[in-house]
Structures are given as structure tokens and as C-alpha cells.
Amino acid sequence: xxxxxxxxxxxxxxxTKVQCVATNRVxxxxxxxxxxxxxxxxxxxxxxxxxxxxxxxxDEEAPDSTARMIxxxxxxxxxxxxxxxxxxxxxxxxxxxxxxxxxxxxHRAMRRVCxxxxxxxxxxxxxxxxxxxxxxxxxxxxxxxxxxxxVYFEEWDNDPISIALMLKGGGSExxxxxxxxxxxxxxxxxxxxxxxxxxxxxxxxxxxxxCPPGILGICxxxxxxxxxxxxxxxLLRSLDDVNPNPALADLEARILREANTLGIGPLGLGxxxxxxxxxxxxLHRHPASFFVTVTYMCWEHRRREIRIExxxxxxxxx
Amino acid sequence: xxxxxIPISEExxxxxxxxxxxxISGIATTGRDAAHKYMVDHLIEGPRPLxxxxxRLIEELKTIYRGxxxxxSGPIVRNVDGRWSIVSSGPTTSIRDEIxxxxxxxxxxxxxxxxxxxxxxxTLAACKTHKAVYVHGMGGAxxxxxxxxxxVLDVFKKQExxxxxxxxxxxxxxxxxxxxxDAHGRSxxxxxxxxxxxxxxxxLRSG
Numbered sequence: 077x078x079x080x081x082x083x084x085x086x087x088x089x090x091x092t093k094v095q096c097v098a099t100n101r102v103x104x105x106x107x108x109x110x111x112x113x114x115x116x117x118x119x120x121x122x123x124x125x126x127x128x129x130x131x132x133x134x135d136e137e138a139p140d141s142t143a144r145m146i147x148x149x150x151x152x153x154x155x156x157x158x159x160x161x162x163x164x165x166x167x168x169x170x171x172x173x174x175x176x177x178x179x180x181x182x183h184r185a186m187r188r189v190c191x192x193x194x195x196x197x198x199x200x201x202x203x204x205x206x207x208x209x210x211x212x213x214x215x216x217x218x219x220x221x222x223x224x225x226x227v228y229f230e231e232w233d234n235d236p237i238s239i240a241l242m243l244k245g246g247g248s249e250x251x252x253x254x255x256x257x258x259x260x261x262x263x264x265x266x267x268x269x270x271x272x273x274x275x276x277x278x279x280x281x282x283x284x285x286x287c288p289p290g291i292l293g294i295c296x297x298x299x300x301x302x303x304x305x306x307x308x309x310x311l312l313r314s315l316d317d318v319n320p321n322p323a324l325a326d327l328e329a330r331i332l333r334e335a336n337t338l339g340i341g342p343l344g345l346g347x348x349x350x351x352x353x354x355x356x357x358x359l360h361r362h363p364a365s366f367f368v369t370v371t372y373m374c375w376e377h378r379r380r381e382i383r384i385e386x387x388x389x390x391x392x393x394x
Numbered sequence: 395x396x397x398x399x400i401p402i403s404e405e406x407x408x409x410x411x412x413x414x415x416x417x418i419s420g421i422a423t424t425g426r427d428a429a430h431k432y433m434v435d436h437l438i439e440g441p442r443p444l445x446x447x448x449x450r451l452i453e454e455l456k457t458i459y460r461g462x463x464x465x466x467s468g469p470i471v472r473n474v475d476g477r478w479s480i481v482s483s484g485p486t487t488s489i490r491d492e493i494x495x496x497x498x499x500x501x502x503x504x505x506x507x508x509x510x511x512x513x514x515x516x517t518l519a520a521c522k523t524h525k526a527v528y529v530h531g532m533g534g535a536x537x538x539x540x541x542x543x544x545x546v547l548d549v550f551k552k553q554e555x556x557x558x559x560x561x562x563x564x565x566x567x568x569x570x571x572x573x574x575x576d577a578h579g580r581s582x583x584x585x586x587x588x589x590x591x592x593x594x595x596x597x598l599r600s601g
Binding site: 142145146149150152153156157160162163164165166167168201204205206208214215217246247250262263269272273276277280283284285287334337338339340343344345346374375376 | 413415467468469470471472481482483484486487489510511512530532533534535536537538540541556557558559570572574582583586587589590591593594597598601
């Protein structure tokens with residue numbers, strides 16, 4: 077997996093264009109159109125599993141409650157955004173692309189396509205300009221900057237290219253946390269019970285600030301940097317899937333059940349549903365380290381996935 | 395649903411209580427991180443005399459905010475033939491403006507602060523002293539909210555702050571929200587926070 081932290085667009089790319097057969101398919105306009113469609117749809121339409129989870133949450137709240145009124149407005153917003161094809165939320169977040177590709181494809185060429193697509197999507201008001209230079213405080217105005225958008229690559233043996241996109245809002249990103257176990261204050265040791273304790277603490281601390289009911293992506297282990305990246309990969313999983321690791325599947329179910337007894341509810345104003353899902357992955361750790369990394373996703377979990385064939389045809393797979 | 399029309403009187407504010415659902419109508423502005431920092435650093439506490447540009451801005455804002463509202467939001471906007479409109483505009487997290495909001499309420503006579511996630515003790519105290527309320531908007535419901543932002547009348551500091559951070563002067567029509575901090579010193583966020591703490595403690599005991 078490679079994360080590019082540097083911007084390479086325009087002239088630089090043209091000069092260094094990699095001449096390999098597979099790159100041609102990325103350069104063709106149909107490829108860019110497919111990625112643009114991915115961005116547009118991700119910004120305007122929630123995935124079916126998230127919509128179903130919100131409907132369930134709505135039906136579970138008492139008829140005249142604030143929680144139900146809030147969830148009803150969420151559902152109405154979803155319908156309106158879909159009808160008008162406008163962004164569900166004004167914060168279209170930081171676009172994060174997760175690319176699986178066959179061998180021999182230029183990462184720089186694919187990154188350039190992602191950048192060109194977000195520039196166009198920003199111009200056409202599917203994305204809000206969100207890339208701010210932290211030194212000068214200037215907004216680049218087109219969602220392209222150093223390390224922005226995020227593009228992650230992984231090679232696979234399949235011929236199609238799969239691209240998953242997540243639009244990661246700032247409010248929810250701000251309430252993510254990383255714990256180093258043991259944690260004295262929470263009596264959290266270096267085991268799954270320790271993980272449970274710190275994750276529940278993270279949900280309490282996030283309260284209404286991450287726009288609940290949220291979805292947690294969690295990584296146990298790894299180094300600090302990979303922990304955050306892997307926790308975001310967990311958020312690409314469907315809400316309805318079951319973790320293949322039985323111990324983690326049990327932990328996901330337990331944390332989901334227990335977090336929903338906290339009473340935080342929609343937008344933190346009280347209610348039965350505080351979380352819609354918990355997704356946990358584990359990476360090997362250094363003997364001295366035991367990190368638990370929690371990424372918080374808001375109720376408006378905008379993620380979509382497309383699969384682009386070698387001939388440029390594509391379909392949504394998530 | 396309680397209807398609030400700008401300008402809002404002190405009596406109306408005093409009749410509101412944490413938990414009330416409201417619908418706000420009238421002219422107000424958006425304003426988030428950059429706007430609050432600028433108002434305090436330059437317009438409220440900056441050296442006098444103000445520059446001609448700042449003088450115009452402060453007078454404009456005083457007219458809008460007296461008995462009025464500020465909305466913590468960074469909208470997605472559209473410009474067709476020189477006319478702006480709001481595409482999507484839900485509330486942003488308010489607590490980032492906690493160090494500024496009490497000064498803004500005091501200086502401009504704001505009656506309503508709209509945002510999400512609630513604010514802290516400084517803002518709560520300012521709400522009590524200056525008779526204002528904090529209204530929690532529907533976080534994430536950008537399109538539903540934009541529907542209640544019916545007309546863009548002007549924009550200030552667009553170049554300097556960028557589109558999301560500028561002051562957008564907007565006519566609101568039945569903008570929905572819930573009073574979560576009232577002028578009587580009650581904060582729903584504070585009260586609920588104690589419940590969340592108790593329940594977390596119970597879960598950790600049962601580990």
C-alpha cells in the first residue's frame with residue numbers, strides 16, 4: 077500500500093508520463109468519467125445499508141421524541157439530495173480513494189485522474205472546496221493540495237480496477253482517537269477487554285460532535301500511522317457483514333450493543349441509537365506497543381465503490 | 395414548533411426553554427471559524443479607528459445581528475448568471491468558536507446562535523447575561539437546511555476567507571432547530587453529558 081504525500085499534476089506529469097500498456101486505459105476519457113460518476117454519486121446518495129440502518133433507528137425511537145424528529149429530517153434530507161442530485165451534506169469532507177488495480181499500472185497516472193475529477197466535481201458543486209494550506213491558511217479552491225485528496229493503492233491479480241471512495245467529513249474526523257494500552261485512567265489492559273473499554277470511552281467523548289448515530293472503524297495493533305489508515309479501511313465494510321475473525325465479530329457486536337445503552341442518540345441530543353455499526357480490524361504490533369485507533373464516521377456515511385473493466389465499462393459494486 | 399422571526403425580542407428569548415423545537419425566519423448570516431476570529435480580533439478588539447472596509451463591515455453586521463442570528467455553517471454555494479444560491483448547508487461544530495462567541499453575542503446583540511454539538515460555559519453565561527439562545531441544527535441534513543435558506547442577499551469576505559468561511563447574508567424561512575442552551579442558564583448538553591458519564595461508568599464497572 078502506498079500513500080502519496082506529494083502533488084504531481086499538469087506539466088510535471090506530462091513530462092514524466094509512464095509509457096506502459098495498462099496506463100493507457102487510465103488515460104482514456106471513459107476512465108475519468110467513471111471516477112467522476114463515483115464522486116457525484118457518493119456525494120449525493122447514501123449506500124443502501126446505511127439508509128436501512130437509519131430507517132431502523134428511526135422506527136425504534138418513540139413517536140414524539142426529539143430523536144425521531146431528527147432521524148426523520150435525516151431521511152428527508154436523503155430523499156431530497158437524491159432527487160435534486162446535490163450533496164447530502166455541505167461538508168463533502170476529504171475525498172479518500174482506495175484503489176485496487178492489476179499489475180503494471182502507474183500510480184501517478186491514477187492519482188492525476190483522481191485529482192482532475194475532484195477539480196471538476198468541485199467546479200460543478202458536488203464537492204465543497206476543502207483543501208486548506210495549514211501554513212498560509214489559504215483554501216486551494218479546487219480540493220487539490222499536498223496529500224489532498226487521499227489516494228491509497230493496492231495491487232491485486234484481477235483485471236478490473238476497483239475504486240472505493242469515502243468522503244470523510246471534518247467534524248467526525250476531529251473526534252477520532254488513538255489509545256496506547258495500557259491506559260491507567262480507563263483500567264484498560266493489553267487485551268480485547270482493554271480495547272472494549274477505550275472504544276466505549278471514545279464514543280462517550282465524541283458524544284454529539286461527530287454527528288451520531290456514527291459508525292466506528294477500529295484498528296487494533298499496528299504503528300500509529302498505519303493504525304489510522306487501517307481504521308479507515310474498516311469503514312469500507314458493509315454494515316451488515318460479519319467479521320471473519322470470531323473474536324472480533326463478538327467484540328464488534330458487544331461494543332455496538334453497549335454503546336447504544338449510553339443514550340447519546342442522534343446528534344447527541346439523547347436517544348436509543350448512538351452507533352449504526354462497529355468494524356474492527358487487527359494488524360500485528362510491535363512487542364512494546366498496543367495501539368487502539370478509532371476513526372469516527374458520521375451518520376451520513378458516504379462511501380461507494382465502482383469496478384472499471386479494461387474496456388472502460390464500469391458498474392457500482394457498493 | 396415555535397416560530398421565531400428576526401428581529402427577536404428579549405421576551406421571546408426568555409419564553410424559550412432547552413428542548414423547544416423552533417423554526418427561524420428572517421435575515422441572518424453564516425459565519426464559522428474565520429468569521430469569528432476576524433470579528434473578535436479586528437472588529438471587536440482591533441485597534442481603532444477601524445479601516446474604512448472594516449467600518450462598513452461592522453456596521454452591516456450590527457444591523458443584521460441586532461436581535462438576529464448567526465449560523466455556524468460553511469455552505470456549498472452555486473452561482474448562476476451572477477446570482478448566488480445555497481446548495482447544501484448544514485451546521486458545523488460550534489465548540490471551535492467557544493473562545494469568541496460570548497464576545498460576539500455581547501458586541502452585536504445576537505439573540506440566536508445556530509450550530510451543532512453545543513457550546514461551553516462561556517457561551518452559556520453570555521446567553522444568560524445578554525438574553526440569547528443556542529439552537530442546535532440538523533447536523534448533516536445539508537439539503538433540508540438549504541431549502542430553508544431561500545435567498546442569498548450578499549456576501550462579505552469571500553475572497554479573504556474562501557467560499558465556506560465567508561459571511562453569507564441570507565433570508566431564512568422556517569429554518570428548523572432545537573433550543574439546547576437557553577437564556578435561563580440551562581444547557582441540555584451539560585445535563586445529558588452527566589447521564590452519558592454515569593452510563594459509561596456502569597458499563598466499565600460491568601467489564
